[in-house]
Amino acid sequence: MSEAAATRQQRKVRQAIGEGPATRFVLLTIALAFLGLMLVAPLLVVFVEAFGRGLGVYFQALALPDTMAALQLTLLVAAIAVPANLVFGVAAAWLIAKFDFKGKSFLLTLIDLPFAVSPVVSGLIFVLLFGANSALGPWLEDNNIKILYAVPGIVIATIFITFPFIARELIPLMEQQGSSEEEAAVSLGASGWRTFFQVTLPNVKWGLLYGVLLCNARAMGEFGAVSVVSGHIRGVTNTLPLHIEILYNDNKAAAAFAVASLLAMLALVTLAVKTLLEARFAGEIAAQRRH
Amino acid sequence: MQVRAVNISKRYVGIAALDDVSLTVQPGELVALLGPSGSGKTTLLRTIAGLEHPDSGTVYFNDRDLSDSRIQDRGVGFVFQHYALFKHMRVMDNIAFGLRARSKDKPKESEIKRRVLELLDLVQLSGLERRFPAQLSGGQRQRVALARALAIEPSVLLLDEPFGALDARVRKDLRRWLREIHDRTGHTTLFVTHDQEEALELADRVVVMNKGKIEQSATPDEIYDTPATPFVFSFIGESSVIPVQVGNGRATLDERLLDLDIGNLPDGPAQLYLRPEDVVMVTDGGPGIPGLVVSTRRIGGMRRVTIECGLARHRIEFDAPAEIPINNSQRLTIRVIGGRVYGAGAEGYETEKLAASATSDFKWAKAEGWLDR
Numbered sequence: 042m043s044e045a046a047a048t049r050q051q052r053k054v055r056q057a058i059g060e061g062p063a064t065r066f067v068l069l070t071i072a073l074a075f076l077g078l079m080l081v082a083p084l085l086v087v088f089v090e091a092f093g094r095g096l097g098v099y100f101q102a103l104a105l106p107d108t109m110a111a112l113q114l115t116l117l118v119a120a121i122a123v124p125a126n127l128v129f130g131v132a133a134a135w136l137i138a139k140f141d142f143k144g145k146s147f148l149l150t151l152i153d154l155p156f157a158v159s160p161v162v163s164g165l166i167f168v169l170l171f172g173a174n175s176a177l178g179p180w181l182e183d184n185n186i187k188i189l190y191a192v193p194g195i196v197i198a199t200i201f202i203t204f205p206f207i208a209r210e211l212i213p214l215m216e217q218q219g220s221s222e223e224e225a226a227v228s229l230g231a232s233g234w235r236t237f238f239q240v241t242l243p244n245v246k247w248g249l250l251y252g253v254l255l256c257n258a259r260a261m262g263e264f265g266a267v268s269v270v271s272g273h274i275r276g277v278t279n280t281l282p283l284h285i286e287i288l289y290n291d292n293k294a295a296a297a298f299a300v301a302s303l304l305a306m307l308a309l310v311t312l313a314v315k316t317l318l319e320a321r322f323a324g325e326i327a328a329q330r331r332h
Numbered sequence: 333m334q335v336r337a338v339n340i341s342k343r344y345v346g347i348a349a350l351d352d353v354s355l356t357v358q359p360g361e362l363v364a365l366l367g368p369s370g371s372g373k374t375t376l377l378r379t380i381a382g383l384e385h386p387d388s389g390t391v392y393f394n395d396r397d398l399s400d401s402r403i404q405d406r407g408v409g410f411v412f413q414h415y416a417l418f419k420h421m422r423v424m425d426n427i428a429f430g431l432r433a434r435s436k437d438k439p440k441e442s443e444i445k446r447r448v449l450e451l452l453d454l455v456q457l458s459g460l461e462r463r464f465p466a467q468l469s470g471g472q473r474q475r476v477a478l479a480r481a482l483a484i485e486p487s488v489l490l491l492d493e494p495f496g497a498l499d500a501r502v503r504k505d506l507r508r509w510l511r512e513i514h515d516r517t518g519h520t521t522l523f524v525t526h527d528q529e530e531a532l533e534l535a536d537r538v539v540v541m542n543k544g545k546i547e548q549s550a551t552p553d554e555i556y557d558t559p560a561t562p563f564v565f566s567f568i569g570e571s572s573v574i575p576v577q578v579g580n581g582r583a584t585l586d587e588r589l590l591d592l593d594i595g596n597l598p599d600g601p602a603q604l605y606l607r608p609e610d611v612v613m614v615t616d617g618g619p620g621i622p623g624l625v626v627s628t629r630r631i632g633g634m635r636r637v638t639i640e641c642g643l644a645r646h647r648i649e650f651d652a653p654a655e656i657p658i659n660n661s662q663r664l665t666i667r668v669i670g671g672r673v674y675g676a677g678a679e680g681y682e683t684e685k686l687a688a689s690a691t692s693d694f695k696w697a698k699a700e701g702w703l704d705r
Contacts, residue, residue: 221414226429230430231429235433243418
């Protein structure tokens with residue numbers, strides 16, 4: 042068969058399972074219009090507002106001490122929360138995907154809990170747990186440990202909120218891959234650790250990376266839960282999202298949008314990195330799926 | 333290395349996967365575990381490997397009790413149905429994995445490389461050491477998996493449906509090739525299969541399993557010629573089953589005496605199991621069992637004929653020479669020249685084919701004149 046004929050054949054097959062051109066046009070238009078209105082337009086507004094009064098104003102807004110403090114805190118929180126959830130997420134996914142035990146579905150539901158509960162409620166849970174009126178409160182105070190309205194509280198709330206990202210990304214992947222490669226490794230004499238680092242982990246590295254990127258984006262962007270436990274102390278317990286709200290409420294719209302553009306760019310960079318990695322290693326990823 | 337599994341039992345949520353099974357594999361022997369899915373053959377193999385823990389029973393390699401031995405220390409080469417190659421490693425790293433994982437007497441990297449190339453040569457894949465598993469065909473992957481298992485110089489080689497995922501042609505080649513490798517390396521080898529042809533062709537000894545028990549353990553010839561149970565008879569090769577009566581040391585079918593050795597079966601109802609070659613067509617007008625042809629199909633140089641005999645329309649399959657024309661609805665006479673009679677109560681292997689043909693129809697018998705005869 043010539044190449045042209047093959048293409049024709051392919052087109053025929055595609056039409057056999059697809060819709061007519063008119064239907065396709067309408068569906069495509071709806072999808073694109075929706076995307077444009079709900080995703081692209083708001084994102085553009087952020088950048089237009091941020092740069093509206095020139096680059097000078099933009100960088101001035103970013104250079105304010107409070108903004109720099111918020112940026113530092115956000116990076117610190119992410120730097121603790123993401124590695125913590127990396128360890129928890131991998132451990133939980135490994136446990137759920139490779140072993141059978143009682144209460145497995147209960148554990149799965151628990152992992153989803155942070156997704157299901159409103160972030161504000163999550164924040165309140167920690168206020169009730171560590172607050173002055175809680176059972177732990179007096180003990181914490183006696184030992185001079187500050188959790189609420191301090192960095193530890195923000196870190197704990199962020200870890201809670203972002204817990205499902207990595208585990209959720211890995212569980213289906215690990216379940217689909219089964220345990221036979223691990224079984225092969227131990228039958229060849231490899232220890233548990235060796236099996237984990239040389240067989241299990243390389244097999245899920247792309248899913249893991251994606252999970253880490255999503256987890257990081259959320260850790261830096263989380264508002265609700267962090268808002269409840271932080272106490273909004275300027276320059277001390279304000280993360281970037283909280284700082285944006287304060288600026289906005291103070292009628293400093295330009296500054297608010299400048300900081301917001303920082304967060305938005307973070308999201309864009311995350312997506313760009315993911316796409317880049319996928320394109321760069323497309324062959325390897327496909328090969329792993331095919332096998 | 334001699335492998336002994338003694339009184340192994342294993343239950344999964346109330347269902348017995350292995351029910352007090354004992355098996356001995358002699359050093360250098362090539363043994364097939366044969367059975368339908370759910371017969372417990374894979375569970376037995378995995379228990380010997382140490383991938384499953386039996387509820388009770390003990391596995392011995394020679395006289396070493398393996399109850400407390402981790403799988404890492406057993407020195408088994410295990411080959412999986414779906415290869416289980418490490419997909420992110422090249423062929424050579426796959427094969428070298430077991431050598432590099434050793435905690436003591438770890439060979440030098442140059443020695444590892446030499447071993448890998450030697451094994452690749454053994455499995456006839458020289459030159460492919462830098463490929464990734466995804467760049468190999470199914471048959472090549474399974475050969476890499478075997479080389480990887482052989483690299484650790486295993487005391488026992490265990491293969492779980494090693495050719496199950498391959499197409500028929502590759503399967504036949506690999507079968508012959510595995511036999512050659514076994515003869516050359518002399519490993520004690522145990523493999524699981526549901527393909528009776530594979531088991532009979534490849535193994536020194538075939539162990540037929542059903543419902544968590546061993547039905548028979550014997551050479552391929554004995555398995556085919558003197559199946560110990562109706563299950564073995566019907567699982568190995570083609571078979572027809574018809575009920576007969578046993579009395580005075582003779583078997584009768586619809587009050588016709590059959591010339592069969594029935595051993596010392598008690599009087600009463602029994603089952604006659606027939607292979608296609610146990611039945612011949614009577615062409616000289618001699619005595620026999622009359623029947624009606626319901627279907628014919630060509631199998632190689634023979635014609636496989638299905639006829640219905642007797643009041644209850646028992647179906648019997650036999651082979652007739654292809655040059656004799658036989659049509660559907662034709663009447664002909666057959667004679668039973670072989671087959672085995674098993675007492676009532678024993679169960680054969682229920683295929684869907686057997687179940688589907690078990691229809692009895694009074695009207696049909698009347699219309700065909702069976703009732704008047």
